[in-house]
Amino acid sequence: MKIYGFIPARYGSTRLPGKPLALIAGRPMIVHVYERARLSSVLEKVVVATDDERIKKVVEEIEGEALLTSKEHTCGTERIAEAAEILRLAPDDIVVNIQADQPLLEPAVIEELVKPLLLNADLPMATVAVPIEREEDKHDPNRVKVVLNKEGQAIYFSRSLIPFYRPPGPSPTYLRHIGLYAYRKEFLDTFVRLSPGELEQAEKLEQLRALEHGYPIAVSVTKYECPEVDTPEDLKKIEELLAK
Numbered sequence: 001m002k003i004y005g006f007i008p009a010r011y012g013s014t015r016l017p018g019k020p021l022a023l024i025a026g027r028p029m030i031v032h033v034y035e036r037a038r039l040s041s042v043l044e045k046v047v048v049a050t051d052d053e054r055i056k057k058v059v060e061e062i063e064g065e066a067l068l069t070s071k072e073h074t075c076g077t078e079r080i081a082e083a084a085e086i087l088r089l090a091p092d093d094i095v096v097n098i099q100a101d102q103p104l105l106e107p108a109v110i111e112e113l114v115k116p117l118l119l120n121a122d123l124p125m126a127t128v129a130v131p132i133e134r135e136e137d138k139h140d141p142n143r144v145k146v147v148l149n150k151e152g153q154a155i156y157f158s159r160s161l162i163p164f165y166r167p168p169g170p171s172p173t174y175l176r177h178i179g180l181y182a183y184r185k186e187f188l189d190t191f192v193r194l195s196p197g198e199l200e201q202a203e204k205l206e207q208l209r210a211l212e213h214g215y216p217i218a219v220s221v222t223k224y225e226c227p228e229v230d231t232p233e234d235l236k237k238i239e240e241l242l243a244k
Helices: 029-038 053-061 076-086 107-119 185-191 198-203 208-212 232-243
Strands: 003-009 045-050 065-068 094-097 125-131 145-148 154-158 175-184 218-221
Touching (some): 003 029, 029 045, 029 107, 045 053, 045 076, 076 094, 076 185, 094 107, 094 185, 107 125, 107 218, 154 208, 175 185, 198 208
Parallel strands (some): 003 045, 003 094, 045 065, 125 218
Antiparallel strands (some): 125 175, 145 175
């Protein structure tokens, strides 16, 4: 069993076209993400799976590995599933889905992400969450929230604030979902064949597909933020953080 990192990178973006190539401190965002992922001690290799020659060229210019995949994929999971098939990964290999819009990715998070799958061979899938500190994040629909059971597995993901807090009593710890995923290759192949459910289509959150079909998702709670880039304003914030 080996662990591979894949970064799905689509050129088109509704809010920020060409987002993977957006410059941050003078370098394309995809380069920041790739180099951060390469620092992980658990990954056998890191591969960018893209639908665009320009993104592929930028990655190869830093001597990185990139694969061209279909332009017809509807989500990043489908894209990495194709890339994993091209590379002929074994059924028990672990596939890590690394988001192309997290240029401040903390490599240690990848180790936390895959740990549940290494400890429990029955788990098909894992992800990561971080406690929410900023009040504005609780009500931002771009900051996905997750609630867990006593086993550390996801009960539900939502763009709304969950759980609802009704005083008196202590306020719950709210968790923001970080869009990193780890799949066993065998389950990844199953996942992309599953039909999207009503909840996934309502929330526009593909991880709900696994829950709707009865598959558990282990969630590691980390201290690392791993901020995402969704808007031009986010790019400015990332540059400020890099400057510090």
